[in-house]
Amino acid sequence: MSIPLLRELHEDVRRLSIAGANMAIDDLRLNRIQPQLAQLGEKAPIFKRVAEEVAAVTKAQPEDAAGKLLDLAVLLQAVLHTQSTTEAPGELSALGSSTGAVASTNIPYRKLKPLMDALTQRGPGRLEIITQGKTDGAFADLRTALPAVHALRDSYSEIADYVAEHVIPIVGKAVLPMLQQQFDRDGASGDARIITTLYKLTDNREELWPLLSSVSKEAALPVRLAAIALMADLPHFEEELLDLSYARKKEVRGAALAAMSHLSSSKIDDRFMEALMGKDAELSIGPIQNYESAALTLQLLHYGKALIDKNVPSVKDVELREKLGSVIQCLETRAEDGSVISFLMAALENNHLEFKGTESLTSEAAAILLHSNDINALTFMHEQRSEKEYFVGYSFKAALRIYDAAQVYELYESYFKTKKGKYMSDLLQTIYQYSHNSLIDILFEGRSRQNLAWDERWVDRFIELNEEELVCRLATKPDKKVIAYLVEKSKVAPQLLKQRTIHLFYALFRLGHRDTPDMVIDALELAAQKSFHYLDREAQVVIAMLPSSYAERIQQIADKVTYEYAKNQLKQLAEQLAAKPEEINEKQEGAGFLSWIKNKIY
């Protein structure tokens, strides 16, 4: 049979259907094929039929052409469908992978399909589907493996990172060949993830070392950086890393220095010093901080002293100052070293670090010393306050660590006489830093933290200074003066239900002031007149602290509120108050109260 002829004819039918059936009448090609078909038809009747149909098309009236053409198409398709081949010549090679721990394909369509789409397509909400898929164990399914590898290249990096970190390890070693096949050294950040996951997943890491080494020298930048990061921890690569730390690209140098910080040798010590003294100072600070080497510490101190010596005569040299700054930053992780402490103390004492525009140097040095918890250093800092006025904030912090509450008060209360002092804000900031608002603690930590012990006398001092937040924080006893002050303060615009008002109410509750519930109700009533949109969580806690007998009144206020959301909040609170257990009514603190509050507010 002459099948090629029929295929040719089929092409012609296609062409004519596209161009329009009118063109088929007296079509040249059809006319040429028709006699050949007729001739073949003498032997095989099917060709005869085809020949007849072709003739019917070419001789059709214009209005019948379409029908005839379609008749021909139907016939041709029926014939050709029986003539397709299933030939597949070539050498057979076996398939299958025995490394695969995953073989199951049990995840149903409705779970699998959204997950596959999330891994391979774009759009919002995908990360959630993927995390859910992970919790459901969907990644045990073989069919998710390739899409997961695909997702390593996702342009939304959070998905790609999540998949690299949490999903691929679950899919397991079965993806190794896929990763290997997909890796493209000239690719982009996706390939960086691929090489990292590949390396982490493989059993025989040494096999990949040559690849790491060649990729680290020449590949797309993100891939290079990933390879260099993988070389950390491996003494095998020390020489290569040292070479790479001289690379032309800044990012590569940075990555090499960072990788080197996990190793240790005198060559690396020298390279770090070289980098710090040269143009790569900025790149080397982080790695040096992470690098553990006593020898390097010595070199740093040596270099620092040399800088200081130079610095004394020429205070204007900005570059030197910056270098000194870098050295001090490098010392940050070396505070436990006695020589570092004495270096910093000496530098502070001799005003080496004190010149215009060096506040940051001073504060860094001071922070390192504070962090060291070295008693000599702390005492030294405490004493510095008399020498240098600007240092009083640091001295105060140091004093808090070495003296008890009463001593601290006596030593430092004189600095808190007025709010006008030049360095007052440093001091107040310190108190804020070392005291807590227990209401905020309840909400964000779920527990109340132990306050640093503060002397009672501070409260009076802050009343004088009119620091209401600090009074709220530090007051522990229902002293008349304190209560009067807080009550007075809470009268300022209570209807706005501002945070400060809420804190005042909370402090009054804490101090056991009897009128507090009525004050809260009054404020809420005023607020309801003005209408408000919602209650924040702090306000909810304060309302929840009302005795249960107030449930009715909260309900009444809720009815007056116009905004639906706030109304519902109040109604819920009223319900909870009504159901408040008796023992919690009695004692508004402690673990029982906290767990009750947490249950109600969250």
Add this chain to the structure above:
Amino acid sequence: MTDLSAAYIDSLALNAGAIKNGNDLVRKNSFQKLSRTEDGTLLFGECKGSGKEPYSCSADFVKAEQPVFRCSCPSRQFPCKHILGLMYAYAGGKEFTVDELPADIADKREKADKREEKKKDTASAPTGTESKRKVNKNALAKKLAAQLEGIELAHKLVLQIVQSGLAALDKRSIKMYEDQAKQLGNHYIPGIQAAVREVLVLTGSADNPESVYSEAIEKLAALHALIKRSKEHLNARIADPERPLDVATVLEEKIGHAWQLAELRELGRVRENAELIQLCFHSYTDEARGEHVDEGYWVQLQGGELVVTRSYRPFRAAKHMKEEDTCSMVVQTKELFTYPGDLNARVRWEELTMRELHSSDRSDICSFAERSVASAVKAVKNQLKSPLADKNPVMLLHAAQIAQIGEGYVLVDEQGARLPLAHTQRLNQPTMQLLPYVSPNMLTETAVLVMFEDRLAEGKLVAQPLTLITNDDIVRLFY
């Protein structure tokens, strides 16, 4: 009911969202009351909702193959998340207190029993006359005439498209044809209407028209043949009103007849006590019909036929209809209805129970596989040459080996005959790339479910592997 499994409950849920929501209710402890009756046929409980009163829901398994769900919530999704949650809680081992059967449910059970009896009475009463439903001859003649008229209209449309040529189809003319196709809706020929729209959607949606012309021409030719056959058939029925519906081919369904179970029963197309195992699931959106289609390929354990279930979810109602899903259990049904069809006949069932799959089931499946590629290809070609037939038949083949050949893959049978494996346009998702990662013993002496596709332009018949079945395991490469 005691063996209520999470997979079974999943299969009852309308969609994945319902599964999640149901489980969330259990996780959040939203059920204030969980009870069951002594005999274990009824689960009931109360679930906190957004309203003041909790919703009371129940799942009644007094007839295990047809459980009855009830819930007082206003959701239009049914079974709602509360009912699903109740069952998940039971399956998850939550504590259920044993309680009296609630009075309202006892009431409802009684009423249902009465209804059932009544049904039986009416069904069994007029024996002998039951099979012949009355046909209103006048109405039938009118309908047939309307259908014929519609078919004429459709034919005109098809000829017009070919007359002016596919290249002439632009946005405006497609819109015009679409409007005309809409009118076919008045002629009881939804199948033909959908086929016309399919051609229009296909040519209208392609970015590069050249890429769809071949497919469009094939569809037009098939439509042309269908129209001619329908005309003959309808004319014959008008001439002889006693002439029955065509059951030998898919013609009636292609015209748009929706077979009713009663009709199929009358025609004796029912198999009793059938068991089926799903081997592949495929869900896609049919723009031309305006429906989502959930398609399941099943092997029938008694005869080994490969049958297909198709459920249609029109876009407008999709939210409230059940999304079908992969089924990993064995479906048992008392009555299996079979539609007229080719290699893969469409089937349906009303009631089902499920059981776990045993390894003997897998060896049964393997034994049904066609062992010779040559005879499979012959059967497929035989189907393909009919213009009305499904162009993507699915078969279960036995493979001595599945191997790689250059860049491609191939199935080899015991005689060494080869069948090239490639991905089909119909499924639009390659599955071969998973083959290298499957364990090697799934790739030799295995049964493979494949979907065929004939690539006319290349003159090549290829098959896409969907599922691998051995005595030990089933690996689904597709869904």
